[in-house]
Amino acid sequence: MDVDRLLPTLEAADLIALTREIAEKELAPRVEEHESTETYPEGLFATLGRAGLLGLPYSEEYGGGGQLYEVYLQVLEELAARWAAVAVATSVHTLACHPLVAFGTEAQKERWLPDMLAGSLVGGYSLSEPQAGSDAAALSCRAERTDNGYRISGSKAWITHGGKAGFYALFARTAPGGHGISCFLAPGATEGLSFGRPERKMGLHGVPTTSAHWDGALLDTDRLIGVEGQGLQIAFSALDCGRLGIAACATGLAQAALTTAVEYANERTTFGRRIVDHQGLGFLLADMAAAVDSARATYLDAARRRDLGMPFGRQASVAKLIATDAAMKVTTDAVQVLGGYGYTRDFPAERYMREAKIMQIFEGTNQIQRLVISRGLAR
Known part of the structure; x- marks a missing residue:
């Protein structure tokens, strides 16, 4: 199910619509094959680059999209809802561009940045x-x-x-x-x-x-x-942005798990009723939806602070912590909703659950995020 988003401009809404179209056409049909065979999707990132999705938060002067961070992160979320590995790699690519964008000389930027932001160099x-x-x-x-x-x-x-x-x-x-x-x-x-x-x-x-x-x-x-x-200094300057990227990817993954669980619960019947109509399971789905909405709200709050030039380091750690813990819980609950089918590879729920775990580990473990947050409180 599509997310009902509050976007800052009509251009941003068009970008999200384009992302959904590309994700449904290029990612969704290929994800199961490549994830099950552990093979690399050759040419896919070039496709994303030609669509302008690999340089979104960077200046148009060098071929970037000139988008607000809150918009870029929602693009990441849409990609992650179809294929988490591709969304994570897109976030890492954006992170890898940051040193040159923020600390490179003009000569270095002119030489390398256009190819990087266009996706010719991932x-x-x-x-x-x-x-x-x-x-x-x-x-x-x-x-x-x-x-x-x-x-x-x-x-x-x-x-x-x-x-x-x-x-x-x-x-x-x-x-x-x-x-x-x-x-x-x-x-x-x-x-x-x-x-x-x-x-x-x-x-x-x-x-x-x-x-x-x-x-x-x-x-x-x-x-x-x-x-x-x-x-x-260069590495740490990018980490808060990288944490927001992972928070958005985790939210997209959790959204995919929620969608799978809701669709199954509306179709499956027991004791003469859809299982979504049984209060015990309906409340579980409600908690899953609340977790996804909360995760999205935390990363958007941090992103909007960044876009306004405000400090956002603590909020980035909160977003990474909340969103990735939510992804772990929501994907686990999705497997539970599907019951025995959730434990099989015939449905994507078990893959979502496996993919969610790493979200709590990279870009700073969630224990590190708690350390960052608590140190901020101590100051």
Whole structure:
């Protein structure tokens, strides 16, 4: 069922309508095949790029959509309601563009940004390492300055679109200590860069998540974004936006689960009545709907604050926490509504439940979100 949205402009309403059309035509018919066979949807992100959906929150000057963040996030939600893996990868691509948009020189932007925002170059975000996840200051991947640029050595982990992306926002150590991390815009086809086999994940099978290994790979000097030692500032400046992206994806996933459960409950009968008419199940569906609406409201509140230039870090953590916990609960309840059928792969409810779990983990675990929120309260 379509979501009844309050959108700021007629243009935004048209964009949501276009997104729904593309999602129904390009995503919905392909999701089951690729998720079940764990194969990558070749050409799909190029299609999204040609439709203008891969650069929505960025300036039109370089080919972006110039959209408010609240509009971009609702586009993400519509994509996630059809295919969560694609929506997450779209959010990661937007996150990977942020360093160049916010900290790059004009020359760097003119050179690379148009292709990135058009989707000709799809991005990955390479911050985490095998021993450095939530503690980003503990990175050990090194970038050694040479006469010809920077020589990169070390390993990275948990890279969405690993091995498929055209570029990576790479964070590596240029000096000891927490202020010794720098950011690079690394080409996907770099000599000395290789990728591990895709992780054997619980869900989101259609887009690979891999490790990366940098074996003395050389990056040109102009691949440095910002200045040396600015990497953590760059990484953290994007994380609140990334958390909102995941909140929107989680909300779309929860909406899909709710829709599946409601449709089933309206069709299935027991004891001579539709099961939706039994109060015990009707109340369960009501709680699911309330959770989805609450999740949407929290991420939109944070996004609107961002669009107004207001602080939104705490609200972003609240949104990520509320929306991803809601997705876990709503998808679990959807399986319950479908009963035995919900436990089978003949219905998408079990896939939704598997996909929801990771939402509570990446872009900062929900325990980290509680830490961020509580520290804000302590101040």
